[in-house]
Amino acid sequence: MKIKIRATILIAILIISGCCLFIKKSYSYTCNSVYTGLDTTNGNNIVFYCDDVNTGDTYTLSAKTAIETFGENPYHQFNIGNGNIYFYYDSKISESAFNSGYYSYLADERAKNYGDAAIRVKSTQQFESAIDDLYKNLKFGDFYFEFSPYEVDFDTVYNYYLSKYGVLNVYQNYYSYSVKGEQEPNRRRLSSDEMSNIKSTGEWELLTANALRISPSERSIVESYVNEIIPYIQGDGSDFQKIYGAYTLISSLGTVYDSSGIYSDFLSSSTSTYDTFISKKTVCIGVSISFSYLMDKMGIESYIVDNLTVTNASSGDYSSSHTYNIVKLDGKFYTIDIGSRFLTGVSGLYDSSLNTSSSSYSGGNRFNLDMGAINSIYNKYASKSTSNVNYVEPTTTESTTSNHSFSDGVIVTSPTNSTESTTNVSKKTSKSVVVVTNEAGEAVTNESGEAITSEVIIEEDENGNTTNSSNNKTTKKPCSIISSLFTGDNSTDGEGGNKTVVNIILFSIAALLLATLIYSIVKRNINSPKKDKKQKNKTYDVDIQTSIDNHINHNHDPKYIIINSETNKPVNLK
Numbered sequence: 001m002k003i004k005i006r007a008t009i010l011i012a013i014l015i016i017s018g019c020c021l022f023i024k025k026s027y028s029y030t031c032n033s034v035y036t037g038l039d040t041t042n043g044n045n046i047v048f049y050c051d052d053v054n055t056g057d058t059y060t061l062s063a064k065t066a067i068e069t070f071g072e073n074p075y076h077q078f079n080i081g082n083g084n085i086y087f088y089y090d091s092k093i094s095e096s097a098f099n100s101g102y103y104s105y106l107a108d109e110r111a112k113n114y115g116d117a118a119i120r121v122k123s124t125q126q127f128e129s130a131i132d133d134l135y136k137n138l139k140f141g142d143f144y145f146e147f148s149p150y151e152v153d154f155d156t157v158y159n160y161y162l163s164k165y166g167v168l169n170v171y172q173n174y175y176s177y178s179v180k181g182e183q184e185p186n187r188r189r190l191s192s193d194e195m196s197n198i199k200s201t202g203e204w205e206l207l208t209a210n211a212l213r214i215s216p217s218e219r220s221i222v223e224s225y226v227n228e229i230i231p232y233i234q235g236d237g238s239d240f241q242k243i244y245g246a247y248t249l250i251s252s253l254g255t256v257y258d259s260s261g262i263y264s265d266f267l268s269s270s271t272s273t274y275d276t277f278i279s280k281k282t283v284c285i286g287v288s289i290s291f292s293y294l295m296d297k298m299g300i301e302s303y304i305v306d307n308l309t310v311t312n313a314s315s316g317d318y319s320s321s322h323t324y325n326i327v328k329l330d331g332k333f334y335t336i337d338i339g340s341r342f343l344t345g346v347s348g349l350y351d352s353s354l355n356t357s358s359s360s361y362s363g364g365n366r367f368n369l370d371m372g373a374i375n376s377i378y379n380k381y382a383s384k385s386t387s388n389v390n391y392v393e394p395t396t397t398e399s400t401t402s403n404h405s406f407s408d409g410v411i412v413t414s415p416t417n418s419t420e421s422t423t424n425v426s427k428k429t430s431k432s433v434v435v436v437t438n439e440a441g442e443a444v445t446n447e448s449g450e451a452i453t454s455e456v457i458i459e460e461d462e463n464g465n466t467t468n469s470s471n472n473k474t475t476k477k478p479c480s481i482i483s484s485l486f487t488g489d490n491s492t493d494g495e496g497g498n499k500t501v502v503n504i505i506l507f508s509i510a511a512l513l514l515a516t517l518i519y520s521i522v523k524r525n526i527n528s529p530k531k532d533k534k535q536k537n538k539t540y541d542v543d544i545q546t547s548i549d550n551h552i553n554h555n556h557d558p559k560y561i562i563i564n565s566e567t568n569k570p571v572n573l574k
Helices: 002-020 063-068 095-111 124-136 154-165 192-201 216-233 239-251 273-279 284-297 371-382 480-487 497-527 544-552
Strands: 035-039 045-051 058-061 075-079 084-088 091-093 118-120 140-146 203-207 302-311 318-329 332-337 341-344 410-412 466-468 473-475
Touching: 045 063, 075 095, 084 095, 091 095, 095 118, 095 140, 124 140, 124 154, 154 192, 192 203, 216 239, 216 273, 216 284, 216 371, 239 284, 239 318, 239 341, 273 284, 273 371, 284 302, 284 318, 318 341
Parallel strands: 118 140, 410 466
Antiparallel strands: 035 045, 045 058, 058 410, 075 084, 084 091, 140 203, 302 318, 318 332, 332 341, 466 473
């Protein structure tokens, strides 16, 4: 009987322990910021803390909740006296992995601040391609390139930019159409301090809105127009007649001189191929750009030349008194100045790298253009409307302090045994929303995948723990010891992880062995034969009347004894 009672008690204990896995005390606590510390009592582990805005109590919480709910930096660095220790979430990483990941993370975060104006680049080649994309697709705006110095060689990027959309020498005064045709080349060089700052911060601002001179819709109209008139201006197809045809066409357009807007921004100025061919209002810059455009279309090398009069090497400011062209014919370059000079000698270039002619070109057969046909083509495009330009401007966002209710966390008195992080120990705020979370600390979403926001009553930490404030060690509540096997002790990191899986397996094995032991004991007790003690009066079920008759007739069996059911004593029948 005692064995059965003991088995029942053990089974009851197991049942109660199992219930403890699911019984938790509900209460509400809310935090609005997270900070970190280093727990040196158990192998230098990072700890994430937050303070309850209502009670002032401090809680530890999981790395996942701190980073993904509160927006805490996932990378941290601590000084431990004899060196530094590095973390990603709550895992220790190498210094190189920290540097690579941390600066990449910072670039990602900065990119969020500028909206559509942010361009996040992760390699030197991607950086160069992104610059090409802005200029080739005529994207107007104030753009911010965000990068990590461990991802990008900015010196290489900047030289690439200057070679294609600027000048490598501030005194340079001739340019291909690709450099000056659709945008004004950047003559200003970054100072050494500016270069150092860009490399260290991983941010470069590039303003294209004040450099581009033609819109996407204007370019499309010009390209269609020029493609139609090319057969009428190239003559017999020789280089001379192509050059002569382009020179004659532009000279015959009847363009009006218009310098308005030239000192404000280039899009509003009359300096593009659209202004020359379609609007027919331009200045010498627009005329020379249009000539080089036609040369590019017909496969002849040419350059746009500025007659520089003032150049400031430090500021990049310059002044040009006139703009014209040089074009290559029979291996030498000659001057083209629409309306005044045709294939004359070249002078005034900033360097002598080109094979120029000092005298005029002699020879070549001139021809008459069919201006009637050309004008008919022009009339088709003159009435086409252009679309407005989309300017991309940065949109900054400011983080605000707001309350977040969450479900993982262990209460402590203060973040003890921690040293200051050299990269991020300040409190950080998250988005202005209270996120409903599940027991794992993850945001609960609706059918559309959007986070559900609300002030909610949530559960205590998964272990049901409180903390001993004197030594910052966790004290288990009733049921907590067993439940922590399944949830993982989150007193430092809030995550059970692989430890939880191992604990579940070990607990299951132990419970199975215990149940097997109990079963074997109970079974052995039931099935084993009982050893009866000697009894003087052994009771049997008999027919009382028969026993009396046998006794009276002296024919009784001495094995039978008659028992009085009321007194439970033998009956004396003598």
